[in-house]
Amino acid sequence: MSLNETKKDEQKRVDNVAEIINDKIQKATDDLAKAHSETGKIERNYGENTKVNTFEVDDQMETNASVQQQKQLVYLAVENENILESNKLKLENLQGSPYFGRIDIVEDGEKDTLYIGTSTLQDDDGDFLIYDWRAPISGIYYNGTLGKVSYPTPTGTAEVDLKRKRQFQIIQNKIKNMFDTNETVGDEILQSVLSEYSDEYLKSIVATIQHEQNTIIRDTHSDVLLVQGVAGSGKTSAILQRVAYLLYHSRSTLSADQIILFSPNRLFSNYISEVLPSLGERNMRQVTLNEFISLRLTGIQVETLFERYEKDERNLPETMVNMRLYKESADFLTDLENLENKNKNHLLYFEDIIFEGRPFFTKEEISDIFESQNKAFSIPDRFLKTKNTLIKRLQKRIRHDRDDDWVQAEIDNLSDEDFQQIITDHKIEESTNQRSIIAEEFLKDRYAPIYNALINNYFFDPYKEYLYLLSHMQQDIVSQKIWDTMIEAIDHNVEAHKLSLNDAIATLYLRDYITDSGINGGIQHIFIDEIQDYTMAQLKYISHAFPNAKLTLLGDRSQDVLTSAYRNKDVITSINELFAKKHVTMISLNQSYRSTAEITNFASQLLPDTEKIKAFSRKGEVPTVKVFPAETDYYKGLKDTARELNKKYETVAILTRNQAQAEQVYAHYGDESLVTLVTADYRSVPKGILILPIYLAKGLEFDAVIAHNVSAENYPDSRSRDTLYTICTRAMHSLTLCAEKELSPLIKMPTEIPEKVN
Numbered sequence: 212m213s214l215n216e217t218k219k220d221e222q223k224r225v226d227n228v229a230e231i232i233n234d235k236i237q238k239a240t241d242d243l244a245k246a247h248s249e250t251g252k253i254e255r256n257y258g259e260n261t262k263v264n265t266f267e268v269d270d271q272m273e274t275n276a277s278v279q280q281q282k283q284l285v286y287l288a289v290e291n292e293n294i295l296e297s298n299k300l301k302l303e304n305l306q307g308s309p310y311f312g313r314i315d316i317v318e319d320g321e322k323d324t325l326y327i328g329t330s331t332l333q334d335d336d337g338d339f340l341i342y343d344w345r346a347p348i349s350g351i352y353y354n355g356t357l358g359k360v361s362y363p364t365p366t367g368t369a370e371v372d373l374k375r376k377r378q379f380q381i382i383q384n385k386i387k388n389m390f391d392t393n394e395t396v397g398d399e400i401l402q403s404v405l406s407e408y409s410d411e412y413l414k415s416i417v418a419t420i421q422h423e424q425n426t427i428i429r430d431t432h433s434d435v436l437l438v439q440g441v442a443g444s445g446k447t448s449a450i451l452q453r454v455a456y457l458l459y460h461s462r463s464t465l466s467a468d469q470i471i472l473f474s475p476n477r478l479f480s481n482y483i484s485e486v487l488p489s490l491g492e493r494n495m496r497q498v499t500l501n502e503f504i505s506l507r508l509t510g511i512q513v514e515t516l517f518e519r520y521e522k523d524e525r526n527l528p529e530t531m532v533n534m535r536l537y538k539e540s541a542d543f544l545t546d547l548e549n550l551e552n553k554n555k556n557h558l559l560y561f562e563d564i565i566f567e568g569r570p571f572f573t574k575e576e577i578s579d580i581f582e583s584q585n586k587a588f589s590i591p592d593r594f595l596k597t598k599n600t601l602i603k604r605l606q607k608r609i610r611h612d613r614d615d616d617w618v619q620a621e622i623d624n625l626s627d628e629d630f631q632q633i634i635t636d637h638k639i640e641e642s643t644n645q646r647s648i649i650a651e652e653f654l655k656d657r658y659a660p661i662y663n664a665l666i667n668n669y670f671f672d673p674y675k676e677y678l679y680l681l682s683h684m685q686q687d688i689v690s691q692k693i694w695d696t697m698i699e700a701i702d703h704n705v706e707a708h709k710l711s712l713n714d715a716i717a718t719l720y721l722r723d724y725i726t727d728s729g730i731n732g733g734i735q736h737i738f739i740d741e742i743q744d745y746t747m748a749q750l751k752y753i754s755h756a757f758p759n760a761k762l763t764l765l766g767d768r769s770q771d772v773l774t775s776a777y778r779n780k781d782v783i784t785s786i787n788e789l790f791a792k793k794h795v796t797m798i799s800l801n802q803s804y805r806s807t808a809e810i811t812n813f814a815s816q817l818l819p820d821t822e823k824i825k826a827f828s829r830k831g832e833v834p835t836v837k838v839f840p841a842e843t844d845y846y847k848g849l850k851d852t853a854r855e856l857n858k859k860y861e862t863v864a865i866l867t868r869n870q871a872q873a874e875q876v877y878a879h880y881g882d883e884s885l886v887t888l889v890t891a892d893y894r895s896v897p898k899g900i901l902i903l904p905i906y907l908a909k910g911l912e913f914d915a916v917i918a919h920n921v922s923a924e925n926y927p928d929s930r931s932r933d934t935l936y937t938i939c940t941r942a943m944h945s946l947t948l949c950a951e952k953e954l955s956p957l958i959k960m961p962t963e964i965p966e967k968v969n
């Protein structure tokens with residue numbers, strides 16, 4: 212059959228499937244509308260039923276049962292609606308581009324043809340029109356080359372003969388491109404996808420997943436999956452595809468709420484928010500490290516890594532570096548833990564529990580309880596026993612106070628409604644001592660803040676405890692004087708309700724250790740993007756906080772913008788050491804997809820010889836270097852360049868080293884409506900000419916990038932290399948480097964490329 216005829220046949224099939232999808236969407240819309248009105252009815256009914264009987268004491272029990280039943284009905288109706296909604300979303304995702312792949316196989320002598328798309332579609336007879344890309348057999352499409360291949364089945368590995376692999380690019384139900392290929396995914400379609408201009412949101416790569424990316428996506432065995440991938444190699448894309456894959460693979464046991472992604476900043480969270488919905492899945496939870504810590508250390512303002520970088524990006528004294536490296540290590544946390552248990556006579560720092568302005572339990576009383584515990588027990592054990600004693604004392608107090616006059620008087624003063632509410636809430640049956648029970652419940656409600664304070668360990672001060680341990684630490688990193696100054700500085704910080712990131716992590720770890728808390732066993736997967744920004748202490752804390760979670764850690768050792776000025780050890784080596792007892796799988800991605808070959812090759816030159824990147828064969832403009840002799844020429848040249856680029860590209864990002872430089876560039880724009888100064892508060896990236904420090908552009912990409920002032924002064928030596936590399940690799944189609952006076956020695960261009968402007 213000629214290629215034309217084949218295409219005609221394939222187009223016929225697309226038309227046919229498209230029609231079926233449309234019909235199914237129509238039906239799904241009708242079903243959903245019906246279900247919605249049904250839910251409305253049940254909800255109204257529930258509302259009426261719950262109101263009617265609560266005042267009639269005799270009807271209480273009946274009301275309770277009926278309320279439960281109604282609640283269950285509402286729950287089922289809402290659940291049903293959610294399922295219909297999700298099915299409809301999946302169909303809508305297929306609309307216009309129902310599938311992207313086809314495999315022809317021979318299995319046990321039988322021929323079969325399978326089409327692969329974002330989700331499964333069956334016709335009315337139950338035949339598969341489209342296979343979900345995550346189905347075990349679909350793995351062949353991404354992994355296998357023609358010939359004998361295998362795929363996992365519930366009963367073991369199945370062998371098939373792969374006869375053909377065909378790729379489609381279908382837009383608005385028209386086949387735009389179609390290729391038969393032996394590779395994972397042939398270059399032609401990838402070329403076409405990568406040539407597109409940048410978008411506000413990252414797109415799914417489901418149709419063009421590459422072989423090594425597929426390994427990351429489908430890994431289900433590793434405790435720790437560690438990916439070192441060069442800039443633009445699809446790490447973030449792979450995370451999102453992997454989440455979708457895991458949700459499918461473990462659909463009966465895993466939900467999106469049990470997955471957390473630690474993302475570098477809010478802009479990034481928004482940037483990636485569309486991928487999972489486009490694959491028919493809900494987004495996982497997303498949090499930045501600072502948000503995560505702030506939620507756990509309420510009332511304390513934790514310094515962000517960005518703020519710290521702005522303060523001491525360069526010229527950090529050696530003593531500071533040494534102290535910082537120690538406090539960022541996993542050993543530091545272990546040392547704190549060991550020290551805590553060393554002095555058996557040490558009394559923890561307790562606090563009064565204040566109730567209605569007066570101490571309910573004084574710290575002396577709490578200390579006495581702690582002191583009376585057997586010192587042979589560990590500190591956490593003695594803490595727990597203290598806490599339990601306090602809870603018992605509270606319960607005793609409730610039993611004691613219930614007959615007090617003031618309590619009886621308060622109960623007499625309760626409105627009928629409140630009185631009934633206590634009976635209903637606590638399911639109190641009628642009996643002779645009903646009034647005492649009511650008094651007890653009333654007191655429990657009244658004393659709830661005390662109970663809450665006990666449960667949440669508010670009677671213990673982890674900050675003072677941390678400072679105490681620091682002051683008793685035997686360290687030979689810096690002189691005692693410098694160490695003491697550091698402790699004093701933390702003390703001042705705590706007074707002002709502030710803490711650095713390192714101290715916050717250490718305090719949290721210590722608090723969790725002593726109080727045996729802070730553990731979330733329900734989370735099954737943790738993903739961390741930009742892992743090079745994390746310290747081993749942070750990773751140790753995260754894995755302690757989520758003991759049942761498998762970790763997927765992705766990063767690029769060459770994009771260490773925030774800590775390369777002082778860190779001396781490779782992050783990948785450190786992670787391997789930290790998780791030495793776990794099943795760690797390490798995967799490298801060396802091919803970059805984001806940028807044109809010219810940009811990738813240019814950026815690659817900035818790195819040491821050992822870390823060369825493989826460029827994807829997408830052609831584009833050669834990067835331009837412009838050196839201006841004086842400051843006035845510089846800013847004029849920079850602005851002209853941005854304006855020119857903006858005629859061709861919708862987004863042009865001027866990337867600077869830090870916030871101060873971004874503000875400086877912004878100040879040179881007389882008319883502010885022409886540009887946007889993007890700050891840490893931004894939640895989405897606007898179009899046009901943008902100015903932002905590189906750390907806010909982490910993980911993002913832009914059509915055109917201008918690197919601001921790549922002068923010898925601004926990027927003097929190899930410690931600036933990561934920053935420069937990260938800036939250059941944000942560009943998809945066009946990269947311009949502007950420098951004032953002398954060019955940075957890091958930039959080595961073939962002599963014909965620099966376009967000197969005088």
Ligand SMILES: Nc1ncnc2c1ncn2[C@@H]1O[C@H](COP(=O)(O)OP(=O)(O)OP(=O)(O)O)[C@@H](O)[C@H]1O
Pocket residue numbers: 401404405414416419420421424440441442443444445446447448449767770804805909910911912940
């Ligand atoms: N298999 C693929 N098919 C199509 N596009 C891809 C593929 N892999 C990566 N890309 C594209 O390459 C670009 C870079 O991908 P991504 O942001 O996931 O890389 P990254 O490794 O996280 O980058 P960085 O570390 O530089 O932030 C994105 O536009 C993404 O859509």
